[in-house]
Amino acid sequence: MKNKDRLKGFFSGIIFSIIIGVFALGVTVFAAPIESKLSVMYDNIKIYVDGALFQPQDANGKDIKPFISKGITYLPVAALSKALGKDVSWDGKAKSIYIGRKPDTKAEEVTVYNVNELYDALGSNKHIKLKPGIYNISDLNQDSSKSKNIYWESVYDGNELILDEINNLTLEGLGDKPVEIVVEPRYANVLTFTNSRKISIKNIKAGHTIKKGECVGGVFNFDVSKDIDISNSILYGCGTYGIIAKDTENLKFNNSIIEECTYGAMTLYDCNDFVFANSVIRKCENFNLIEIDSSTNIVYDKCEISDNTSSDVLTVSLSNGVKFTNCKFKNNNSFDPNLFLNVDFTGTTFE
The missing domain is CATH 2.160.20 (Pectate Lyase C-like)
Known part of the structure; x- marks a missing residue:
């Protein structure tokens, strides 16, 4: 099965993982030295934003392709956030990805x-x-x-x-x-x-x-x-x-x-x-x-x-x-x- 329909909504389907690294955020992400390998499948997944076909690209203008691994669809966070007019940032200390506004902290x-x-x-x-x-x-x-x-x-x-x-x-x-x-x-x-x-x-x-x-x-x-x-x-x-x-x-x-x-x-x-x-x-x-x-x-x-x-x-x-x-x-x-x-x-x- 190619799992073409496993995209479970925009944010719920995005899996934030350290292994995405540069691919997802467009910035270098450092984590504990744990090696992890994925078996992935590219299936020519198309992304539409408000009805318009959207082709995500990295900082060098190279196309980024979504992929599927173990029934989960992985999407490029930075490119999609940009398409929605949202900033995206990575907090390595908190190991958190922020799309748009960061949560309130204690004043x-x-x-x-x-x-x-x-x-x-x-x-x-x-x-x-x-x-x-x-x-x-x-x-x-x-x-x-x-x-x-x-x-x-x-x-x-x-x-x-x-x-x-x-x-x-x-x-x-x-x-x-x-x-x-x-x-x-x-x-x-x-x-x-x-x-x-x-x-x-x-x-x-x-x-x-x-x-x-x-x-x-x-x-x-x-x-x-x-x-x-x-x-x-x-x-x-x-x-x-x-x-x-x-x-x-x-x-x-x-x-x-x-x-x-x-x-x-x-x-x-x-x-x-x-x-x-x-x-x-x-x-x-x-x-x-x-x-x-x-x-x-x-x-x-x-x-x-x-x-x-x-x-x-x-x-x-x-x-x-x-x-x-x-x-x-x-x-x-x-x-x-x-x-x-x-x-x-x-x-x-x-x-």
Whole structure:
């Protein structure tokens, strides 16, 4: 039998073995000096990725052929990972192959006293505790980037710090009051996270140094990210919005404040499973206070929305599962909840 049908799904059928060595990973793999021989059979196995025939090749452009041994189909890990847009790496110490994101490890705890120490500590699997003070990101040396994941991006009047593909990071302010993180450029967001996950921000006050009304950038920007937790924090203007989120899921905002932002409190596009609880949105101005577009399951529970002069308190487009439960709307620009038939206002009051 030629075992043509023994490929048991992509990952379940890939057998990670030291004997694959250079063939599988495209990098040299060292192991204990144990000799092992395989009887293999090549059967002109074809690989299709999303319906398209794919021919794996090594680093020199030579075709790599899958083979069968003892009823198991062996595939070239590096080539297939590349076809799926995933990085692949080998950890000889852990004897592990990683395709795409590596698993979270225990976060390294670091205490920092100034913005340079904060910058040096940034990265995945970190729990950074900030001593009381003001951390001005614009004071950092911006001539070069820290890494491919932490870099500067030019905006109209300065640079913006981008944290890309950061996983399992906590920023926690120490002390009785939130520790302040600020930026100077009007066009910069205070912090921008892209393609990131498991981000926790605790006891942090964030905003811009310039006077109210002159900002074009927001406070926290999340793009294609997930598992965000913001608690006991203050996001303030002149930032345009406290939260800008796109294609992001599972964000929790608890016991926190968004205040005095110049465009509105938040703009959410293509987001899912957000919960704002026991929080305050106040004294924001101008445009849409809460803007929700193409999103699902956006919940506000026991929140106070007060003293806002935004032209529209709420706009909801192409979204479902939007709820304001046990909230209080008070002293805002005119707002008629009856216009939002698909929004649940259970237990919410309007004054």
